[in-house]
Amino acid sequence: MMTRSFQSLFDPAALGLALVSCALALILSLAPATPAFAQGGPLRLTITNPNVQPLPFAVPTFEAETPGAEQLAADISRVIAADLTGTGVFREIPATAFVSTVDSFAQPVAYTDWRTINAQALITGAVAVNGGQVTVKFRLYDVFSGTELGAGQQLVGTTDGWRRMAHKVADQVYSRITGEGGYFDSRVVFVAETGPKNDRRKRLAIMDYDGANVQYLTDSSSIVLAPRFSPLGDRVIYTSWDSGFPRINALDVGTVTRQQLATQQGEMSFSPRFSRDGRSVIYSLSNGGNTDIWRTDIGTGQHQRLTNAPSIETAPSLSPDGARIVFESDRSGTQQLYVMSATGGEPQRISFGEGRYGSPVWSPRGDLIAFTKQNAGRFHIGVMRTDGSEERLLTASFLDESPTWSPNGRVLMFTRETQGESGAPAIYSVDVSGRNLQRVDTPAAASDASWGPLQP
Amino acid sequence: MKYLTPALLLVAALAASGCANRNNRGADSGMGAGAGAGVAGPVDPASNPASPQYFSQRIGDRVLFEVDQFTLTETGRATLNGQAEWLLTNADYRAVIEGHADEQGTREYNLALGSRRANAVREYLVSRGVPTGRLQTVTYGKERPLAICSEEACYAQNRRAVTVIAAGSIS
Structure with missing residues (x-):
């Protein structure tokens, strides 16, 4: 369960946040x-x-x-x-x-x-x-x-x-x-990055899908990684080192209050995602060097272990119907994608191409899984059907990773990091067909986008 | 964790006088922090065998790993033998073992890999007699590179586990 003491660590006014309340009072037909x-x-x-x-x-x-x-x-x-x-x-x-x-x-x-x-x-x-x-x-x-x-x-x-x-x-x-759902009136939570590669400062930030209206949600006093929106877009979960160790934090987007998520006891927890109903969180827990996938019900505080293997199991993502989880595991010797029941059980391997597969994300339409692929010294963002068939690579670069889906399941954003000492990340978008690669216009370096729902 | 003992405050003061080495950033991010630059007085703290500086500079606070591996190398075990000996001699100190990865890999996988590396060091130190209660592990994945080129020469330095000495017991 959530810790009961809300810590109001950030005063929205002090940070200059004018969080967009629902601006639209009325829509009527002419x-x-x-x-x-x-x-x-x-x-x-x-x-x-x-x-x-x-x-x-x-x-x-x-x-x-x-x-x-x-x-x-x-x-x-x-x-x-x-x-x-x-x-x-x-x-x-x-x-x-x-x-x-x-x-x-x-x-x-x-x-x-x-x-x-x-x-x-x-x-x-x-x-x-x-x-x-x-x-x-x-x-x-x-x-x-x-x-x-x-x-x-x-x-x-x-x-x-x-x-x-x-x-x-x-x-x-x-x-x-x-004939498709739209995606323009949506927001993206991401990590804003400043400073050199060996002294990078990271802050959680939120923006409109097109890079406008950037607002910062945390300061840069500790590392923050991989924020994920709740299904309604009202909360964000992410990994923070503010305790000295990676732990999952939840943040209310409207009030900018945050709390540490009381996950199962372990040394480190990371890679969280909300369930589709927003009531529980699936994540990785690392203990004694071994990383497995767990689920915690936010309301009841009950924990459930979903994998139990000596290999690395991480980056879980739920199907839209909540019935299945896709995740990555190196149980075969290299990182590959697996699908299992949302309650755990024997997983089925779905990736069989050359190279290594990671950070899978189930499409909101349910038809595809996006992933990061590492092969022959290059990184790719790709998609495959949920049984692993019809794999298509959409991008290629020195380092592409962490795809996230648009609300209509037709566009992906991802992180692209450039090579070398002055290398820095930026958020890009690409159509699920592989066309229309574009850099999202953020004010500084940016990574780990999570695309929120279409706003009401 | 308790951060109240005078010994640690001294360490913190030395680190601060060295170069920018903020909290929460991985204690090894400023190589040579506390190594003497700007420190008043002629005495090199690393000359005192009971000092954390001696541990990090003379014994060696880090071990390196092969690509995507977490098994300890021959060199690594030799370094850890020295670390274990020091920790057994200087029983007032505890250690946080940081596991790191190079940038060739996804963020989530590298967090898990860093955890494996830190744990490999902990298990080895425990096998040499260091009480588990004095050792903690933390992974930074690929978030805290030491060398920043995108070549093996840098990657090799970044695939590391660093034993960071701190005062006091683990609460």
């Missing part, structure tokens, strides 16, 4: 802009198609409905465009190519003007500011069908939550066109 006259099939982009061509879209700068809302309207339009472009499956048509403008959100859309420049999707919107409150309206048009795709929506939030509102609009656009 009446259709124009009657739907579908010509041909609706606009649809299948992102799993390996030969997918980026879909051209246009986002004319949103209309400012109140005086002074111009900047915010422009900023929101830019974030929406960046979200969509960043997926690699959308391509923005620059405003310089437009043959007409959208001066008024209420005005009927001149489809022929957008067809002329081959915009397949058109996003229009309007922004109004009243005091600290922002209202964002948007509509999505299927230009070649000459119809509105889905209903227009209105979002109301606070001024400081404007990026979230933009991400929400982009999530809607992405979902309506691809």
